[in-house]
Structures are given as structure tokens and as C-alpha cells.
Amino acid sequence: MSPVRVRFAPSPTGMLHVGGARTALFNWLFARHNGGTFILRVEDTDNERNTPEANEAIFSGLTWLGLDWDEGPNRGGSRGPYRQSERSAIYESYLNKLKDAGLVYDDAGATRFRSPNTTRAIPDLICGETVFAGREEPDMTVRRADGSFIFHFVNVVDDIEMGVTHVIRGEDHLPNTPRHLDLYEAFGVTPPHFAHIPLILNPSGTKMSKRDEGASVAEYKNAGYHPQGVLNYLALLGWSPKEDREIFPTQELVSRFTLEGVNRGNAKFDLEKCAWISGQYFHVMEPAALREVVLPFLAASGLTSTEADLPDALLLELRTKIRTLSEAVPLLTALLRDDFPVDAAATAKLRAQSDPKPLLDALASAFQEVGTWQGSELDAAIGKAAEGLGTKKGALMFPCRVALTGQAGGFGLTMVLEQLGRERSLERLTRFS
RNA sequence: GACCCGUUCGUCUAGCGGUUAGGACACCGCCCUUUCACGGCAGUAACACGGGUUCGAUUCCCGUACGGGUCGCCA
Numbered sequence: 244m245s246p247v248r249v250r251f252a253p254s255p256t257g258m259l260h261v262g263g264a265r266t267a268l269f270n271w272l273f274a275r276h277n278g279g280t281f282i283l284r285v286e287d288t289d290n291e292r293n294t295p296e297a298n299e300a301i302f303s304g305l306t307w308l309g310l311d312w313d314e315g316p317n318r319g320g321s322r323g324p325y326r327q328s329e330r331s332a333i334y335e336s337y338l339n340k341l342k343d344a345g346l347v348y349d350d351a352g353a354t355r356f357r358s359p360n361t362t363r364a365i366p367d368l369i370c371g372e373t374v375f376a377g378r379e380e381p382d383m384t385v386r387r388a389d390g391s392f393i394f395h396f397v398n399v400v401d402d403i404e405m406g407v408t409h410v411i412r413g414e415d416h417l418p419n420t421p422r423h424l425d426l427y428e429a430f431g432v433t434p435p436h437f438a439h440i441p442l443i444l445n446p447s448g449t450k451m452s453k454r455d456e457g458a459s460v461a462e463y464k465n466a467g468y469h470p471q472g473v474l475n476y477l478a479l480l481g482w483s484p485k486e487d488r489e490i491f492p493t494q495e496l497v498s499r500f501t502l503e504g505v506n507r508g509n510a511k512f513d514l515e516k517c518a519w520i521s522g523q524y525f526h527v528m529e530p531a532a533l534r535e536v537v538l539p540f541l542a543a544s545g546l547t548s549t550e551a552d553l554p555d556a557l558l559l560e561l562r563t564k565i566r567t568l569s570e571a572v573p574l575l576t577a578l579l580r581d582d583f584p585v586d587a588a589a590t591a592k593l594r595a596q597s598d599p600k601p602l603l604d605a606l607a608s609a610f611q612e613v614g615t616w617q618g619s620e621l622d623a624a625i626g627k628a629a630e631g632l633g634t635k636k637g638a639l640m641f642p643c644r645v646a647l648t649g650q651a652g653g654f655g656l657t658m659v660l661e662q663l664g665r666e667r668s669l670e671r672l673t674r675f676s
Numbered sequence: 677g678a679c680c681c682g683u684u685c686g687u688c689u690a691g692c693g694g695u696u697a698g699g700a701c702a703c704c705g706c707c708c709u710u711u712c713a714c715g716g717c718a719g720u721a722a723c724a725c726g727g728g729u730u731c732g733a734u735u736c737c738c739g740u741a742c743g744g745g746u747c748g749c750c751a
Contacts, residue, residue, distance in 0.1 A: 355749090
């Protein structure tokens with residue numbers, strides 16, 4: 244079998260769509276698994292969409308996910324250029340082939356292809372043999388009156404020119420395939436293998452659109468999802484390693500990916516599970532690595548901080564509490580800023596229980612007696628305060644937490660106390676009223 | 677409307693003729709923790725329907741219903 248060559252051919256719409264990202268992922272996995280070549284080709288024949296920002300959205304999205312391309316924009320390759328807007332000469336020559344064969348005609352300035360409309364059987368690697376009986380569709384336009392070329396035409400020409408062996412694309416292209424086959428036949432070229440993958444649906448069951456939550460890869464990047472986690476989630480959406488396990492690091496996805504494992508049915512997108520998988524990756528992240536990714540996140544939220552503010556012990560606890568980096572911000576804000584925000588619901592709940600003042604005073608005086616400001620001693624001090632009040636230790640912890648952080652949840656209480664230090668802890672306890 | 681693809685817990689899925697229909701997210705309960713989580717354990721919850729084929733269908737075939745997609749001088 245000839246070496247595998249696959250491509251991801253997005254149109255610059257201004258964002259990298261999750262559906263597109265998964266198509267890219269499956270192509271990438273297939274290429275990497277088979278030691279083949281992954282090509283990125285930008286389908287920018289529609290000039291209105293072709294902006295530098297729109298191109299950049301594709302590149303940065305793929306790069307964030309770790310999907311590197313062997314040939315394509317910013318990378319080169321022997322079958323370029325890889326932007327359709329730069330391939331007009333190639334399209335001209337292919338169009339001439341059709342003209343010479345008398346297979347096209349002029350229609351109000353546009354060029355149409357005489358579609359044979361014969362019955363076409365597509366030996367799809369995922370859907371199985373799919374037969375489209377002879378159709379009665381209008382001849383397809385291959386070139387607009389303004390001289391630009393149409394998707395179906397350039398898509399086929401590029402796949403031929405770039406030596407694509409397997410076309411792995413969304414199932415929405417399946418009904419287009421007979422027309423593509425018409426073109427391959429007209430050019431006298433053996434078509435590539437086709438593999439149409441099922442679609443990603445939004446939670447309400449229709450094709451995921453730009454406006455749906457989680458539709459753009461940039462959203463995940465901005466919210467601080469773990470890129471490998473998102474990749475892992477996307478891989479499991481429509482493909483199964485057939486094992487009762489959810490976490491598959493990228494390298495393992497590569498070694499296990501096959502087209503046979505791709506499902507036929509569409510899959511609904513579940514942001515909750517995506518977040519859970521992302522969290523699984525953070526849960527095992529080394530402190531140094533976590534520090535590196537969380538610091539810029541804090542800075543972006545206007546939280547000036549340094550490495551010294553994030554000791555390993557704190558990060559080791561932080562990693563179990565977040566699914567995305569944005570979840571780390573409020574947690575850390577409470578420790579790093581003295582003008583931290585206060586959750587109204589938490590204070591309301593606190594006051595509904597009993598007057599917190601005497602409890603906090605008791606805690607403050609117990610903490611004052613602490614010798615070394617460290618876990619076990621702090622813990623003992625809370626016990627002592629509880630004893631003095633004739634109450635349970637647990638009864639003091641929620642009030643203490645709210646006074647110290649303004650939140651109902653967050654880090655373990657002794658961690659909060661340790662990080663805040665004696666002075667700031669006492670200050671917050673006495674200031675609370 | 678025509679043509680294609682599809683249909684296992686709410687969701688993602690395992691299953692490829694005989695299973696107590698398994699796992700995961702979410703949800704609920706318990707344990708751990710005198711806090712918040714993490715973690716561990718248990719639970720609720722699914723084969724769309726009707727015909728066949730077969731000793732036996734979630735698994736194979738045909739219908740029906742439902743869902744999705746495509747029918748552009750968008751990609």
C-alpha cells in the first residue's frame with residue numbers, strides 16, 4: 244500500500260470549530276498511526292472569508308491541540324502552495340482538461356460541468372458501501388462568473404495534486420461524494436479511499452453551529468481547559484478504543500487509532516464530560532508544569548503574582564480542585580489579594596446559622612497562641628477553640644473559611660491558614676463582621 | 677419533498693446469536709475528611725416499534741417511527 248497521505252481542509256471562517264477540530268484529529272491520528280503525512284490545506288476560495296485573522300484562528304487552534312501538520316501553510320511541502328487562493332494556475336490547467344474533453348460549457352459567465360449523473364457506489368470505510376442511484380441534479384458549477392472556482396472542483400483537483408490517499412471528512416460530505424467521483428472519472432484518476440465520520444451534534448440534537456457553547460476551540464483555550472484533555476475527549480466522541488477506560492494520552496490515541504473503531508452514529512456534545520477529562524489531566528500535573536500554565540492565567544485576570552506565591556504544596560492541592568485553569572483564579576484570588584471578593588450566598592448562609600462573631604473571636608485568640616504557624620498546630624488550635632466554646636471543631640471551620648476567603652469552598656482550611664500566614668489570617672478573622 | 681446515513685441508560689460508549697446488557701460523565705447515597713475537594717464503595721437509569729430468520733435475538737434481514745445530513749455561482 245502506498246504511504247498514507249491525508250489532509251484537513253478547513254475554510255477560514257474565523258474560528259476553528261470543534262467539529263473541524265475532530266475531523267483534523269481523526270486525520271492526524273490516522274496519519275500518525277500509519278506513519279503517513281498530514282496535510283493542512285486552507286480552502287479559501289471564497290474571498291470574503293479569507294482574512295489573516297481567520298487563517299490564524301485555524302493555525303492557533305490546531306497548534307494548541309498539538310496537531311502539527313507535515314505539509315501546509317507556514318510549513319511548506321513539495322505539493323504546495325497550500326492555500327487555494329494561490330493555486331489558480333493549477334485549477335486553470337485542470338479546467339482546460341475538461342474543456343478539451345468537451346465536458347464543460349458556459350452558462351451566464353459561469354462554467355458548468357456536464358454531470359453524468361450515473362449511479363455511484365461509494366465503498367466508504369466507515370459507512371460501508373453506499374449507493375447513490377442515478378440523480379437528476381443540475382450540472383454542477385465549477386467556476387463562478389467572477390473567475391473564482393467552486394469547492395467541489397478545487398477540492399478534487401487538490402486531492403489529486405496532493406496525492407491524498409484517504410479522504411476522512413464529516414458525514415455531511417457523503418452526499419457530495421458522487422459528484423466528486425464524476426470529476427475523478429472525468430480526469431481519469433482513481434479516486435482515494437473515503438471515510439465519512441459522523442457529526443457532532445449540540446445538546447439539543449442538531450448539527451453543532453458556531454453559536455453553540457463550546458463550538459470554538461478558542462473557547463477551550465481561553466477557559467484554560469487542558470489541551471490534551473480536550474483532545475482526549477474529542478477522540479472519544481465518535482471513536483472508541485473499546486476498553487473501559489477514559490483517559491488516553493495523545494501518544495496512546497495514536498497507537499490505538501483505527502478507522503474500524505469509528506462509530507456510525509452522530510454524537511451529542513457534552514461539555515461536562517469534556518471538563519471532567521480536562522480535570523483528570525490537571526489532577527496528575529506536576530507542580531512546576533501547573534505553575535507555568537497557571538501564572539499567565541492569573542496575570543490575564545489582573546492578578547499580579549510571582550512564583551513564590553505558588554509553592555509546590557499549594558499547587559499539589561490546587562491540581563485536585565480544578566478542571567480548567569479559569570477555575571483556579573477565584574481560588575487563588577482569595578489567597579493572593581486582600582481585597583478578595585466575598586460570595587454573598589456564603590455569608591448569608593453563615594449568618595443564617597448563628598452569629599459568627601463569637602466563633603471568630605475564639606478562633607482568633609486560639610490562633611494567637613500558636614507557636615509555629617503550621618498545619619498540625621493550627622489544627623490543634625481550632626480544636627482548642629471549639630473546646631472552649633463547647634462545640635464541635637467542624638462547626639468552626641465553615642465560619643473560619645468564609646471569613647478568610649469569602650467563599651464556601653476552596654482549599655483545605657489549614658492550607659488557607661498556612662498560605663495566608665499569621666498576620667493576614669488574624670486580620671481577616673477580626674475584620675469580618 | 678427526494679436521496680443518503682443513523683437508532684443500547686439523560687449523555688459518550690462496550691457488546692459483533694445464548695451476558696445478572698459492562699464502563700464513563702451527570703445524578704443520588706455511604707465511607708474517608710471534625711472543613712472544601714480528591715479518592716473509594718454502592719445505587720437509580722438503556723437495547724425505538726412491528727414483522728421475519730433461528731432452538732434462541734440487543735446482535736442477522738425487511739418494514740415503520742424517530743433523529744441527523746445533503747440537495748448553491750457556501751465550504
